[in-house]
Amino acid sequence: MPADLRADEGWHAVDFISDLHLSATTPRTFDAWRAHMAKTPAQAVFILGDLFDVWIGDDTRWRPFERACVEVMAEASRHRRIHFMAGNRDFLLGADMLQACGLVPLMDPTLLDAHGKRLLLTHGDELCIADVDYQAFRRMVRGGAWQRNFLALPIEQRAALAQQIRAESQMRKDISPDTATWADVDPSTAVDWLREYAATEMIHGHTHRPGSGMLRPGFTRHVLSDWDLDASPPRAQVLRLDAAGLHRLPPDAAP
Numbered sequence: 438m439p440a441d442l443r444a445d446e447g448w449h450a451v452d453f454i455s456d457l458h459l460s461a462t463t464p465r466t467f468d469a470w471r472a473h474m475a476k477t478p479a480q481a482v483f484i485l486g487d488l489f490d491v492w493i494g495d496d497t498r499w500r501p502f503e504r505a506c507v508e509v510m511a512e513a514s515r516h517r518r519i520h521f522m523a524g525n526r527d528f529l530l531g532a533d534m535l536q537a538c539g540l541v542p543l544m545d546p547t548l549l550d551a552h553g554k555r556l557l558l559t560h561g562d563e564l565c566i567a568d569v570d571y572q573a574f575r576r577m578v579r580g581g582a583w584q585r586n587f588l589a590l591p592i593e594q595r596a597a598l599a600q601q602i603r604a605e606s607q608m609r610k611d612i613s614p615d616t617a618t619w620a621d622v623d624p625s626t627a628v629d630w631l632r633e634y635a636a637t638e639m640i641h642g643h644t645h646r647p648g649s650g651m652l653r654p655g656f657t658r659h660v661l662s663d664w665d666l667d668a669s670p671p672r673a674q675v676l677r678l679d680a681a682g683l684h685r686l687p688p689d690a691a692p
Contacts, residue, residue, distance in 0.1 A: 455642025486524020514539030
């Protein structure tokens, strides 16, 4: 069973974001995220995976860009609750980073009861079951042995391996047909999850296809936007929950 989380009574607004893919090469995205984390009126922010474009170990948190990210989250966590769920790009984010940032870890999936809604939160990659190659890779890298061996490598070697993995993944996407099917959440599996966890609404990221729609009659998913303020046209979106329901809006103080 997933973790079951009930919103605090003081949470008048809750923000959901994912897939920011922060890196030193996307400064406008970083600036928009930093501004939002400082200025959002939400009392809680749920980061549902892939905050970073890649995270190769908590010992990198002292590097300049990573340190700047730590400072943003440490300051934000003094004013609001910041929850973090690992994605496929930052599943190696561990206890040292969580503590440095003041983040509250989230299991995948997590049930959230807030403003009369019972929401199943997940990054979403585990539900893309048609992507058989990725699911095999996911099982391998989520294993303790693989992670211990990887984290034992020098930082430079880890960075090179991560770059190689990303390049191979992009190449596979470029040459594979029908990515609209295998790179998306399987509706039947998603509904099975919702039924198992006694929920009717799911919030997930991963697919970079923002929008809300019906999975099956009576079951709805809300897909989070990826962020890229350095792209043309720029894109970034927050899904906010308050007493009036769910709303999509740009980040606070986005350029």
